[in-house]
Amino acid sequence: xxxxxxxxxxxxxxxxxxxxxxxxxxxxxxxxxxxxxxxxxxxxxxxxxxxxxxxxxxxxxxxxxxxxxxxxxxxxxxxxxxxxxxxxxxxxxxxxxxxxxxxxxxxxxxxxxxxxxxxxxxxxxxxxxxxxxxxxxxxxxxxxxxxxxxxxxxxxxxxxxxxxxxxxxxxxxxxxxxxxxxxxxxxxxxxxxxxxxxxxxxxxxxxxxxxxxxxxxxxxxxxxxx
Amino acid sequence: xxxxxxxxxxxxxxxxxxxxxxxxxxxxxxxxxxxxxxxxxxxxxxxxxxxxxxxxxxxxxxxxxxxxxxxxxxxxxxxxxxxxxxxxxxxxxxxxxxxxxxxxxxxxxxxxxxxxxxxxxxxxxxxxxxxxxxxxxxxxxxxxxxxxxxxxxxxxxxxxxxxxxxxxxxxxxxxxxxxxxxxxxxxxxxxxxxxxxxxxxxxxxxxxxxxxxxxxxxxxxxxxxxxxxxxxxxxxxxxxxxxxxxxxxxxxxxxxxxxxxxxxxxxxxxxxxxxxxxxxxxxxxxxxxxxxxxxxxxxxxxxxxxxxxxxxxxxxxxxxxxxxxxxxxxxxxxxx
Numbered sequence: 001x002x003x004x005x006x007x008x009x010x011x012x013x014x015x016x017x018x019x020x021x022x023x024x025x026x027x028x029x030x031x032x033x034x035x036x037x038x039x040x041x042x043x044x045x046x047x048x049x050x051x052x053x054x055x056x057x058x059x060x061x062x063x064x065x066x067x068x069x070x071x072x073x074x075x076x077x078x079x080x081x082x083x084x085x086x087x088x089x090x091x092x093x094x095x096x097x098x099x100x101x102x103x104x105x106x107x108x109x110x111x112x113x114x115x116x117x118x119x120x121x122x123x124x125x126x127x128x129x130x131x132x133x134x135x136x137x138x139x140x141x142x143x144x145x146x147x148x149x150x151x152x153x154x155x156x157x158x159x160x161x162x163x164x165x166x167x168x169x170x171x172x173x174x175x176x177x178x179x180x181x182x183x184x185x186x187x188x189x190x191x192x193x194x195x196x197x198x199x200x201x202x203x204x205x206x207x208x209x210x211x212x213x214x215x216x217x218x219x220x221x222x223x224x225x226x
Numbered sequence: 227x228x229x230x231x232x233x234x235x236x237x238x239x240x241x242x243x244x245x246x247x248x249x250x251x252x253x254x255x256x257x258x259x260x261x262x263x264x265x266x267x268x269x270x271x272x273x274x275x276x277x278x279x280x281x282x283x284x285x286x287x288x289x290x291x292x293x294x295x296x297x298x299x300x301x302x303x304x305x306x307x308x309x310x311x312x313x314x315x316x317x318x319x320x321x322x323x324x325x326x327x328x329x330x331x332x333x334x335x336x337x338x339x340x341x342x343x344x345x346x347x348x349x350x351x352x353x354x355x356x357x358x359x360x361x362x363x364x365x366x367x368x369x370x371x372x373x374x375x376x377x378x379x380x381x382x383x384x385x386x387x388x389x390x391x392x393x394x395x396x397x398x399x400x401x402x403x404x405x406x407x408x409x410x411x412x413x414x415x416x417x418x419x420x421x422x423x424x425x426x427x428x429x430x431x432x433x434x435x436x437x438x439x440x441x442x443x444x445x446x447x448x449x450x451x452x453x454x455x456x457x458x459x460x461x462x463x464x465x466x467x468x469x470x471x472x473x474x475x476x477x478x479x480x481x482x483x484x485x486x487x488x489x490x491x492x493x494x495x496x497x498x499x500x501x502x503x504x505x506x507x508x509x510x511x512x513x514x515x516x517x518x519x520x521x522x523x524x525x526x527x528x529x530x531x532x533x534x535x536x537x538x539x540x541x542x543x544x545x546x547x548x549x550x551x552x553x554x555x556x557x558x559x560x561x562x
Contacts, residue, residue, distance in 0.1 A: 095250070098264040098292075098545070108227070108550030110243060111250040111542075113390075122257070151259045 034204035042179030047079035090117035139173035247542035288540035316345035334358035364413035395422030403464030
């Protein structure tokens, strides 16, 4: 999915209405669980954890999963470069659309960009790849990402950083670095808003699904909305 | 999108989505492992009633790079030579569970008939029907033009393509040669117009079809005048289709030599063009007739790159037709 194509649609969903006391009885108010400062602190902590776990950032390659994972990877790369002067501040993007297991159950998705940092020479062989995504939910996006990564080479280690882990995994996948663990109900919707993607201040919001219908087990969407 | 039959009436957004998807597909084709798992388990049938090498191989390559199973069906040496109709062939393919049918046929409208007659529920891709349409060729031409003239990939075609989401607004494209018999010209006129480019057809009057005044383009009978005065950004040479010229090769122009003098593209005419201009040809080329060897092998000729881009464009078309199909159908059924 390309940043321009489906993003606006996700911000006009019914649950996007501002929270207030007058909300319909079937749907409770939206809860903002992380604000701008919380997200910033979480990313700084994750950057330190990455350096700590890997004893530096020499072979670390950050790959963001479109759309919001890319912006998070960019911010993580900035922080890593501040902590570790040897880190060059580069990051890449890894599009997983063509590796998804639900292509036949969803409307056609636009294919996003896969770009490796230029210094790699087109392969991730023997690198420490840190996948970066906004919300970890069913784990199916990450499974697709592991397949996509496999076609780009053989990394020494693959790690996963997620801004939010909301539980309800459907595959044996866990994150190495988590910004915030959010206990949620399956029917709730977790939305990540980032200033450089959505044009509104950074936030993570939980809202009840408007219709009350669960979004379904295969709905690990690649938007900021899960 | 369920079928890709024509570029006439193809929405601009869909055309740009196809080109953008093709750009991502092209990026995967420079990897060591070119194969993607995207269409695993789907079956693509190449149904070719006319001779074709490059289009069939291009579609076959595209389908295989997306992990689809490919079945090749050519009319020669098949049940068609025993008199089977298109309908019965289609019913057979339906019974075998084809998910997409790539069809080339000498009759204009064959692809449309196959898609809409209710014989098949597979997606239909038109790979050339008579003198009507050849949409993937036009898409790959537009993709090649966009990469070079909007995306700035440089003459060797290896630079970064920065044209994602862009159209071809303001570009001038001259389509030169046998317009009458050319489905490539018809497809390109409509697609390039949709994408915002200006098109001039250049051909001898005998090779301009009746009704061309309704097409969204201009017509010129003078190649030199068009090149000098109009200064096109891209020149697309068409093959002189001798096999469609009944009554011998002299039926539409006095002699091949005269055609070549007046409408053949050579290094001299190339020098008249602006420095950024590119030369295209859908192939196979008649060297020495519509294009000289010097022009065909010139660094501003992108003819070989067109072939590579053809695979990427066909991968994009197969992906967009096949990937979301099942849910689209269910959505229609469950919609209130």
